[in-house]
Amino acid sequence: AQGINPEYLKKNTINLANSGQVFPIDYYLFERYIYKMPKVKMVIVEISPLALYSDFVEDDQMAYLYSNLWDIKYKVDSSSYKNYTILFSAFKLYALEFLKHLNPLNNGTASINKYGFTQLPLVGNKFYDLKYDTIKIKNSFIMPHKFTRKEHLRNSQKFLEKIANECNQKSIKVIFLTTPYYKTYYTHIPEVTKNEINAMVNTFVKNYGVTYLDFSDGSKIQSLTVNDYEDDHHLNYKGAKKFTALVDSVLNVTLSN
Numbered sequence: 001a002q003g004i005n006p007e008y009l010k011k012n013t014i015n016l017a018n019s020g021q022v023f024p025i026d027y028y029l030f031e032r033y034i035y036k037m038p039k040v041k042m043v044i045v046e047i048s049p050l051a052l053y054s055d056f057v058e059d060d061q062m063a064y065l066y067s068n069l070w071d072i073k074y075k076v077d078s079s080s081y082k083n084y085t086i087l088f089s090a091f092k093l094y095a096l097e098f099l100k101h102l103n104p105l106n107n108g109t110a111s112i113n114k115y116g117f118t119q120l121p122l123v124g125n126k127f128y129d130l131k132y133d134t135i136k137i138k139n140s141f142i143m144p145h146k147f148t149r150k151e152h153l154r155n156s157q158k159f160l161e162k163i164a165n166e167c168n169q170k171s172i173k174v175i176f177l178t179t180p181y182y183k184t185y186y187t188h189i190p191e192v193t194k195n196e197i198n199a200m201v202n203t204f205v206k207n208y209g210v211t212y213l214d215f216s217d218g219s220k221i222q223s224l225t226v227n228d229y230e231d232d233h234h235l236n237y238k239g240a241k242k243f244t245a246l247v248d249s250v251l252n253v254t255l256s257n
Contacts, residue, residue, distance in 0.1 A: 002019065002118070002120070002179075002230070002234050002235060002236075002237075002240060003046070003179030003180070003234070003235050003239075003240055003243055003244075004017075004044075004046075004117075004177075004179070004240065004243070004244050004247060005113070005115070005117040005119075005237070005240045005241055005244045006115035006116070006117060006244075007113055007115050007117060007244075008241055008244040008245055008248060009244060009247075009248050009251070010248055010252065011041075011042075011251070011252075013115065014033070014037075014115075014116075015115055015116035015117060016029045016030070016033065016116075017046060017116075020062050021051065021062075022051055022054050022055050022056060022156070023051060023052070023155070023156040023159045023160055024055070024056075024074050024075075024155070024156075024159045025056075025066055025072065025074060026045060026159065026163065027159040027160075027162050027163055028066075028070075028072045028074060029070065029072075030043065030163050030166075031162075031166075032070070034166065034170070034172075040170075040172055041172065041173060042172065042173045042174075042175060042251070043163065043167050043172055043173070043174050043175070044175045044176075044177055044251075045160065045163060045174065045175070045176055045177070046176075046177055046178065046179060047176045047177065047178045047197065047201065047212070047214075048178065048179075049145075049147055049189055049193055049194075049197060050145050050147075050233075051156065052147075052152070052153050052156045052197060052200075053145075053146075053147045053148065053149045053150075053152050053153055053156075053193075054149070054152055055075070055149075055152045055155060055156075056074065056075045057075065058075050058076060058077040058080075059077055059080065059082065060075075061082075061086075061089040061090035061093065063075055063076045063089075064076060064082050064083060064086060064089035064090075065086055065089065067083060068083070068085070068086050068089075069086075117237075117240070119237040120230065120236070120237065122230075122236055122237075122238075125230040125231060125236060126230065126231040126232070127182075127226065127227075127229050127230060127231060127236075128230075132226045132227050134226055137182070137184060137226070137232070138184055141184040141185075141188070141232055143185070143188040147189070147190060147193040150196075153196065153200070157200055160204065161204075161208075164204060164208040164210060165208070167208075168208055168209070173211070174204075174208065174209070174210045174211070175210070175211050175212075175213060175251070176201055176204065176210050176211070176212045176213070177212075177213045177214075177215070177247070178212075178213070178214050178215055178216040179215060179216070179235065179243065180215050180216065180217070180218030180221055180224060180235060180239075180243060181216055181217070181218050181232065181233045182218055182226070182229045182231075182232045182233065183217075183218065183219045184232045185232035185233040186216055186217050186218065186219070189216075213247070213250060215243070215246075215247075221243070221246065223242045223243075223246065224239055224242060224243065227239075228242060228243075
């Protein structure tokens with residue numbers, strides 16, 4: 001959602017990604033739109049360690065977001081009053097967002113382009129606040145995520161298999177892609193987690209002909225610097241522009257093969 005800006009892809013692209021989106025939701029969105037787009041040649045799925053080991057709970061505000069906007073009833077408590085309005089699903093969060101938009105002095109408002117990419121302002125981001133000081137970034141890092149819920153990993157794999165199966169039936173090329181992480185985050189992903197993900201991805205490469213583009217080690221991408229990151233595991237909009245150009249060049253070669 002923050003790593004790829006479709007504005008800088010040469011091929012016509014639609015973005016169905018959103019921050020915090022889990023793989024079951026990826027599938028339900030895919031299922032909803034794939035039959036309306038018979039000319040689709042390629043589907044790109046982000047392989048995020050966090051998403052692979054995550055899922056919604058019934059009172060999660062993201063669950064209500066998809067229920068209200070896309071009528072996806074995956075793990076939503078339909079009897080809850082939250083289900084009737086997105087505002088009530090996370091009142092403090094959305095009320096604060098609304099008040100920010102009302103403030104004429106607020107210059108930190110995100111903008112969304114016609115491709116669905118959200119350009120978040122640099123001001124207020126972690127790396128901006130630390131003045132992109134690599135020492136301060138290193139010393140302040142604490143891994144915010146655990147990758148221990150293997151039942152979620154198995155569930156994610158099940159929904160990825162559904163996407164890969166349907167794409168194969170329609171002769172649509174499937175690309176798995178992992179976006180860059182800053183070195184603090186990348187080096188703290190446990191080796192066991194990396195191995196589990198690689199083993200899973202390899203089954204898709206072998207059984208479904210999936211192509212995997214692994215850019216997770218951001219330090220290997222020469223065009224990216226610390227100034228291109230929002231925080232330890234997200235690019236900012238400047239980094240996304242650079243990274244999208246790189247991905248575009250790789251995809252053009254992939255599509256021509």
